[in-house]
Amino acid sequence: MIYDALWLVPLLPLIGFVCLTLLGGWLSRRAMAVLGVGSVALATALAFTIGYTFLTRPPATGHCTEVIGSWLAVGNLHVRFGLYLDALALVMMLVVTGVGLLIHLYSATFMAADSGYRRYFAYLNLFVASMLMLVLADNLLLLYLGWEMVGLCSYLLIGHDYADPVNGRAARKAFVVTRIGDAALLVGLLLLLAHWGTLQIQPLLGLAAQGWANGSALATVAAALLLTGAVGKSAQLPLQVWLPDAMAGPTPVSALIHAATMVTAGVYLIARLHTLFELAPAVQHAVAALGALTLLLASCSALLQRDIKRILAYSTISQIGYMFLALGVGAYAAALFHLMTHACFKAVLFLSAGVVINALDEEHDIYHMGGLGRQLPGTSLAFLTGAASLAALPLVSAGFYSKGLILAQTWNAPGMGVWLWTGGILGTLLTAIYIFRAFFVAFLGRPKSHARCGATAAEAVALVVLAALSVTAGFVEIPAGLGGGVQAFTGLVASALPPGPQPAHTGNLPALLELIASLTAVAGVLTAYYFFRYRPPAATAAGAHPITAAVGRLWQSGWGFDWAYERLFVRPLVMFTRANRHDAVDALFTGIAAGSRALHRGLSRTQTGRVRWYAAGIACGSFILIALMVLP
Amino acid sequence: MAEIPLTHGLLLAVILFALGLLTVLARRNVVFILMGIEIMLNAAGLAFVLGGARWGAPDGQVLFILILAVAAAEVSVGLALVLQLHHRFGSVDVDAARQMRG
Numbered sequence: 001m002i003y004d005a006l007w008l009v010p011l012l013p014l015i016g017f018v019c020l021t022l023l024g025g026w027l028s029r030r031a032m033a034v035l036g037v038g039s040v041a042l043a044t045a046l047a048f049t050i051g052y053t054f055l056t057r058p059p060a061t062g063h064c065t066e067v068i069g070s071w072l073a074v075g076n077l078h079v080r081f082g083l084y085l086d087a088l089a090l091v092m093m094l095v096v097t098g099v100g101l102l103i104h105l106y107s108a109t110f111m112a113a114d115s116g117y118r119r120y121f122a123y124l125n126l127f128v129a130s131m132l133m134l135v136l137a138d139n140l141l142l143l144y145l146g147w148e149m150v151g152l153c154s155y156l157l158i159g160h161d162y163a164d165p166v167n168g169r170a171a172r173k174a175f176v177v178t179r180i181g182d183a184a185l186l187v188g189l190l191l192l193l194a195h196w197g198t199l200q201i202q203p204l205l206g207l208a209a210q211g212w213a214n215g216s217a218l219a220t221v222a223a224a225l226l227l228t229g230a231v232g233k234s235a236q237l238p239l240q241v242w243l244p245d246a247m248a249g250p251t252p253v254s255a256l257i258h259a260a261t262m263v264t265a266g267v268y269l270i271a272r273l274h275t276l277f278e279l280a281p282a283v284q285h286a287v288a289a290l291g292a293l294t295l296l297l298a299s300c301s302a303l304l305q306r307d308i309k310r311i312l313a314y315s316t317i318s319q320i321g322y323m324f325l326a327l328g329v330g331a332y333a334a335a336l337f338h339l340m341t342h343a344c345f346k347a348v349l350f351l352s353a354g355v356v357i358n359a360l361d362e363e364h365d366i367y368h369m370g371g372l373g374r375q376l377p378g379t380s381l382a383f384l385t386g387a388a389s390l391a392a393l394p395l396v397s398a399g400f401y402s403k404g405l406i407l408a409q410t411w412n413a414p415g416m417g418v419w420l421w422t423g424g425i426l427g428t429l430l431t432a433i434y435i436f437r438a439f440f441v442a443f444l445g446r447p448k449s450h451a452r453c454g455a456t457a458a459e460a461v462a463l464v465v466l467a468a469l470s471v472t473a474g475f476v477e478i479p480a481g482l483g484g485g486v487q488a489f490t491g492l493v494a495s496a497l498p499p500g501p502q503p504a505h506t507g508n509l510p511a512l513l514e515l516i517a518s519l520t521a522v523a524g525v526l527t528a529y530y531f532f533r534y535r536p537p538a539a540t541a542a543g544a545h546p547i548t549a550a551v552g553r554l555w556q557s558g559w560g561f562d563w564a565y566e567r568l569f570v571r572p573l574v575m576f577t578r579a580n581r582h583d584a585v586d587a588l589f590t591g592i593a594a595g596s597r598a599l600h601r602g603l604s605r606t607q608t609g610r611v612r613w614y615a616a617g618i619a620c621g622s623f624i625l626i627a628l629m630v631l632p
Numbered sequence: 633m634a635e636i637p638l639t640h641g642l643l644l645a646v647i648l649f650a651l652g653l654l655t656v657l658a659r660r661n662v663v664f665i666l667m668g669i670e671i672m673l674n675a676a677g678l679a680f681v682l683g684g685a686r687w688g689a690p691d692g693q694v695l696f697i698l699i700l701a702v703a704a705a706e707v708s709v710g711l712a713l714v715l716q717l718h719h720r721f722g723s724v725d726v727d728a729a730r731q732m733r734g
Contacts, residue, residue, distance in 0.1 A: 609730040612665075615656050 181232015288328020432524020
């Protein structure tokens with residue numbers, strides 16, 4: 001049975017990593033690329049074969065488990081290397097391997113001039129292996145292992161060009177900030193282990209659903225800890241500060257790790273453990289509120305960035321905000337659907353931005369670009385496709401279908417659904433404005449610089465495939481408002497995830513919601529066209545007013561989170577460590593040393609060489625001794 | 633002839649010893665210091681003799697002879713040191729030899 005080969009999917013990239021690490025010295029650059037890309041290609045082929053089998057002949061129970069071996073057996077705790085494949089894991093596996101393969105292929109020529117070529121591919125392979133382990137793990141400890149390993153790979157790859165201290169600083173920041181979430185996640189896992197005595201995900205969820213009352217305190221605490229972990233990894237408020245700085249890494253790394261896969265691990269975690277979150281309604285509402293808030297704040301920040309990669313970074317934060325919003329209202333399938341389309345269109349945006357940056361000799365500022373549409377037509381078209389999908393332009397983009405599904409289900413959510421929906425619609429408007437601002441400024445207009453080279457063949461393949469997916473990936477799910485009928489995606493994941501909120505009444509409402517979302521997106525594009533293409537002075541004038549200028553500075557700095565964290569946490573900690581540089585406990589021992597040194601200095605004072613003083617000393621000493629003997 | 637009380641003799645020895653010690657501590661001239669030491673030695677010798685006389689034992693006088701021998705040796709070494717001091721520093725002031733800067 002093909003499912004028995006499931007363990008090969010994470011193992012193949014791991015073998016690639018080991019080979020690249022151990023044999024690297026003897027490999028030519030070509031062999032490195034073949035090994036690095038080949039291992040992921042084999043894993044991808046296998047994953048898609050498994051996916052095909054899953055679609056045509058799904059397992060009877062809707063999932064299959066494969067145990068490779070035992071990992072830990074201590075007392076009552078048994079942890080095994082077990083893989084669990086259901087529709088949720090399948091979608092994640094296909095996204096990770098598919099997008100991963102295209103980005104590996106792209107990297108093969110994109111990084112060709114880099115001196116750390118072998119290191120790069122080794123870490124990228126390790127990342128894919130870890131990410132696959134994360135999504136396929138059947139117990140939480142194995143999931144946590146993958147979770148930490150992707151964090152490690154993220155750190156290593158952000159700091160790939162370690163010669164520049166800025167990159168090292170960004171890597172450390174990413175590592176430390178996500179670690180805050182990771183620590184909370186670990187505490188949450190241990191809490192679950194202590195309470196239920198198992199880390200196997202499915203039995204654990206079954207026990208929790210039966211044993212914990214809805215809204216019980218322990219369930220709330222556990223869900224809140226898991227949410228903190230997800231927030232850290234997925235760069236949501238208030239731990240989103242690391243992602244914009246993580247753009248210091250190579251562009252394909254930003255595409256793979258910081259847009260398509262790793263940052264969506266938090267979404268996967270919540271979807272995987274959705275039973276727990278449903279037991280804690282307060283936490284689930286917090287998920288939705290956090291998502292809505294994050295998507296708005298990040299969109300505002302993206303509006304004012306000049307660095308093309310930072311625009312995309314803020315846009316990633318904001319799109320994951322949409323996914324959290326969907327998770328919070330229980331629309332798990334919609335979140336996963338958006339995760340999939342987002343992986344495609346954000347990857348194509350990053351990869352085409354990479355080609356542009358490379359062609360303009362490391363120019364990141366969109367205001368120093370311009371007129372790239374004529375110089376790099378193919379790349380510009382790819383960027384436009386991605387931008388259209390991100391802005392959710394109606395009908396022709398994948399993002400329209402996934403974002404539409406999220407918005408429709410948010411509207412139907414009981415409670416504050418309408419408010420969340422309003423936030424989502426506002427986010428759609430901002431998204432369309434900021435991404436088309438980047439497009440109009442950088443790709444249209446008067447050329448400001450000369451493009452040195454276009455995309456290579458390998459890069460073009462990745463761009464074409466991802467651009468095609470950015471258009472077509474949405475067609476698997478045609479919303480009810482547009483006639484409905486096609487529900488391939490939600491049908492697939494229905495075996496793993498509960499259906500989202502259903503409309504209380506139908507009629508014209510779904511179609512109306514789709515229409516509003518479509519018009520909002522188009523309005524955003526037109527706004528961007530007016531301010532950044534038709535009459536750029538209008539944008540300058542709007543930004544010149546003192547109030548808008550102040551707001552603009554606030555937004556550009558990411559709402560001052562970095563500023564506040566620097567003062568609240570970083571500086572006090574640095575001061576504390578500086579004060580305690582010489583360990584406080586050490587004071588006892590250095591004190592003894594200093595005391596004996598002072599004693600030595602005092603006593604050596606008495607060695608003056610004055611004979612009569614010595615005689616006096618002897619006399620006094622004798623006098624005292626005799627007195628002591630005689631007097632008592 | 634009335635016997636002199638032991639206390640008086642011991643008092644004389646103590647006064648002699650104190651005078652010798654004062655000489656050693658107060659005088660800078662090394663020759664006088666040597667003389668002070670001689671006086672202290674003789675004060676000790678006097679105390680031994682007094683003890684011997686008091687208990688009618690010969691030990692006191694034996695020890696006095698020992699002290700005489702020690703004093704003779706001390707003077708020979710001491711005078712040699714005086715000559716060396718004078719030779720090296722051109723003075724008989726002990727403080728001239730103060731070279732340690734403790």
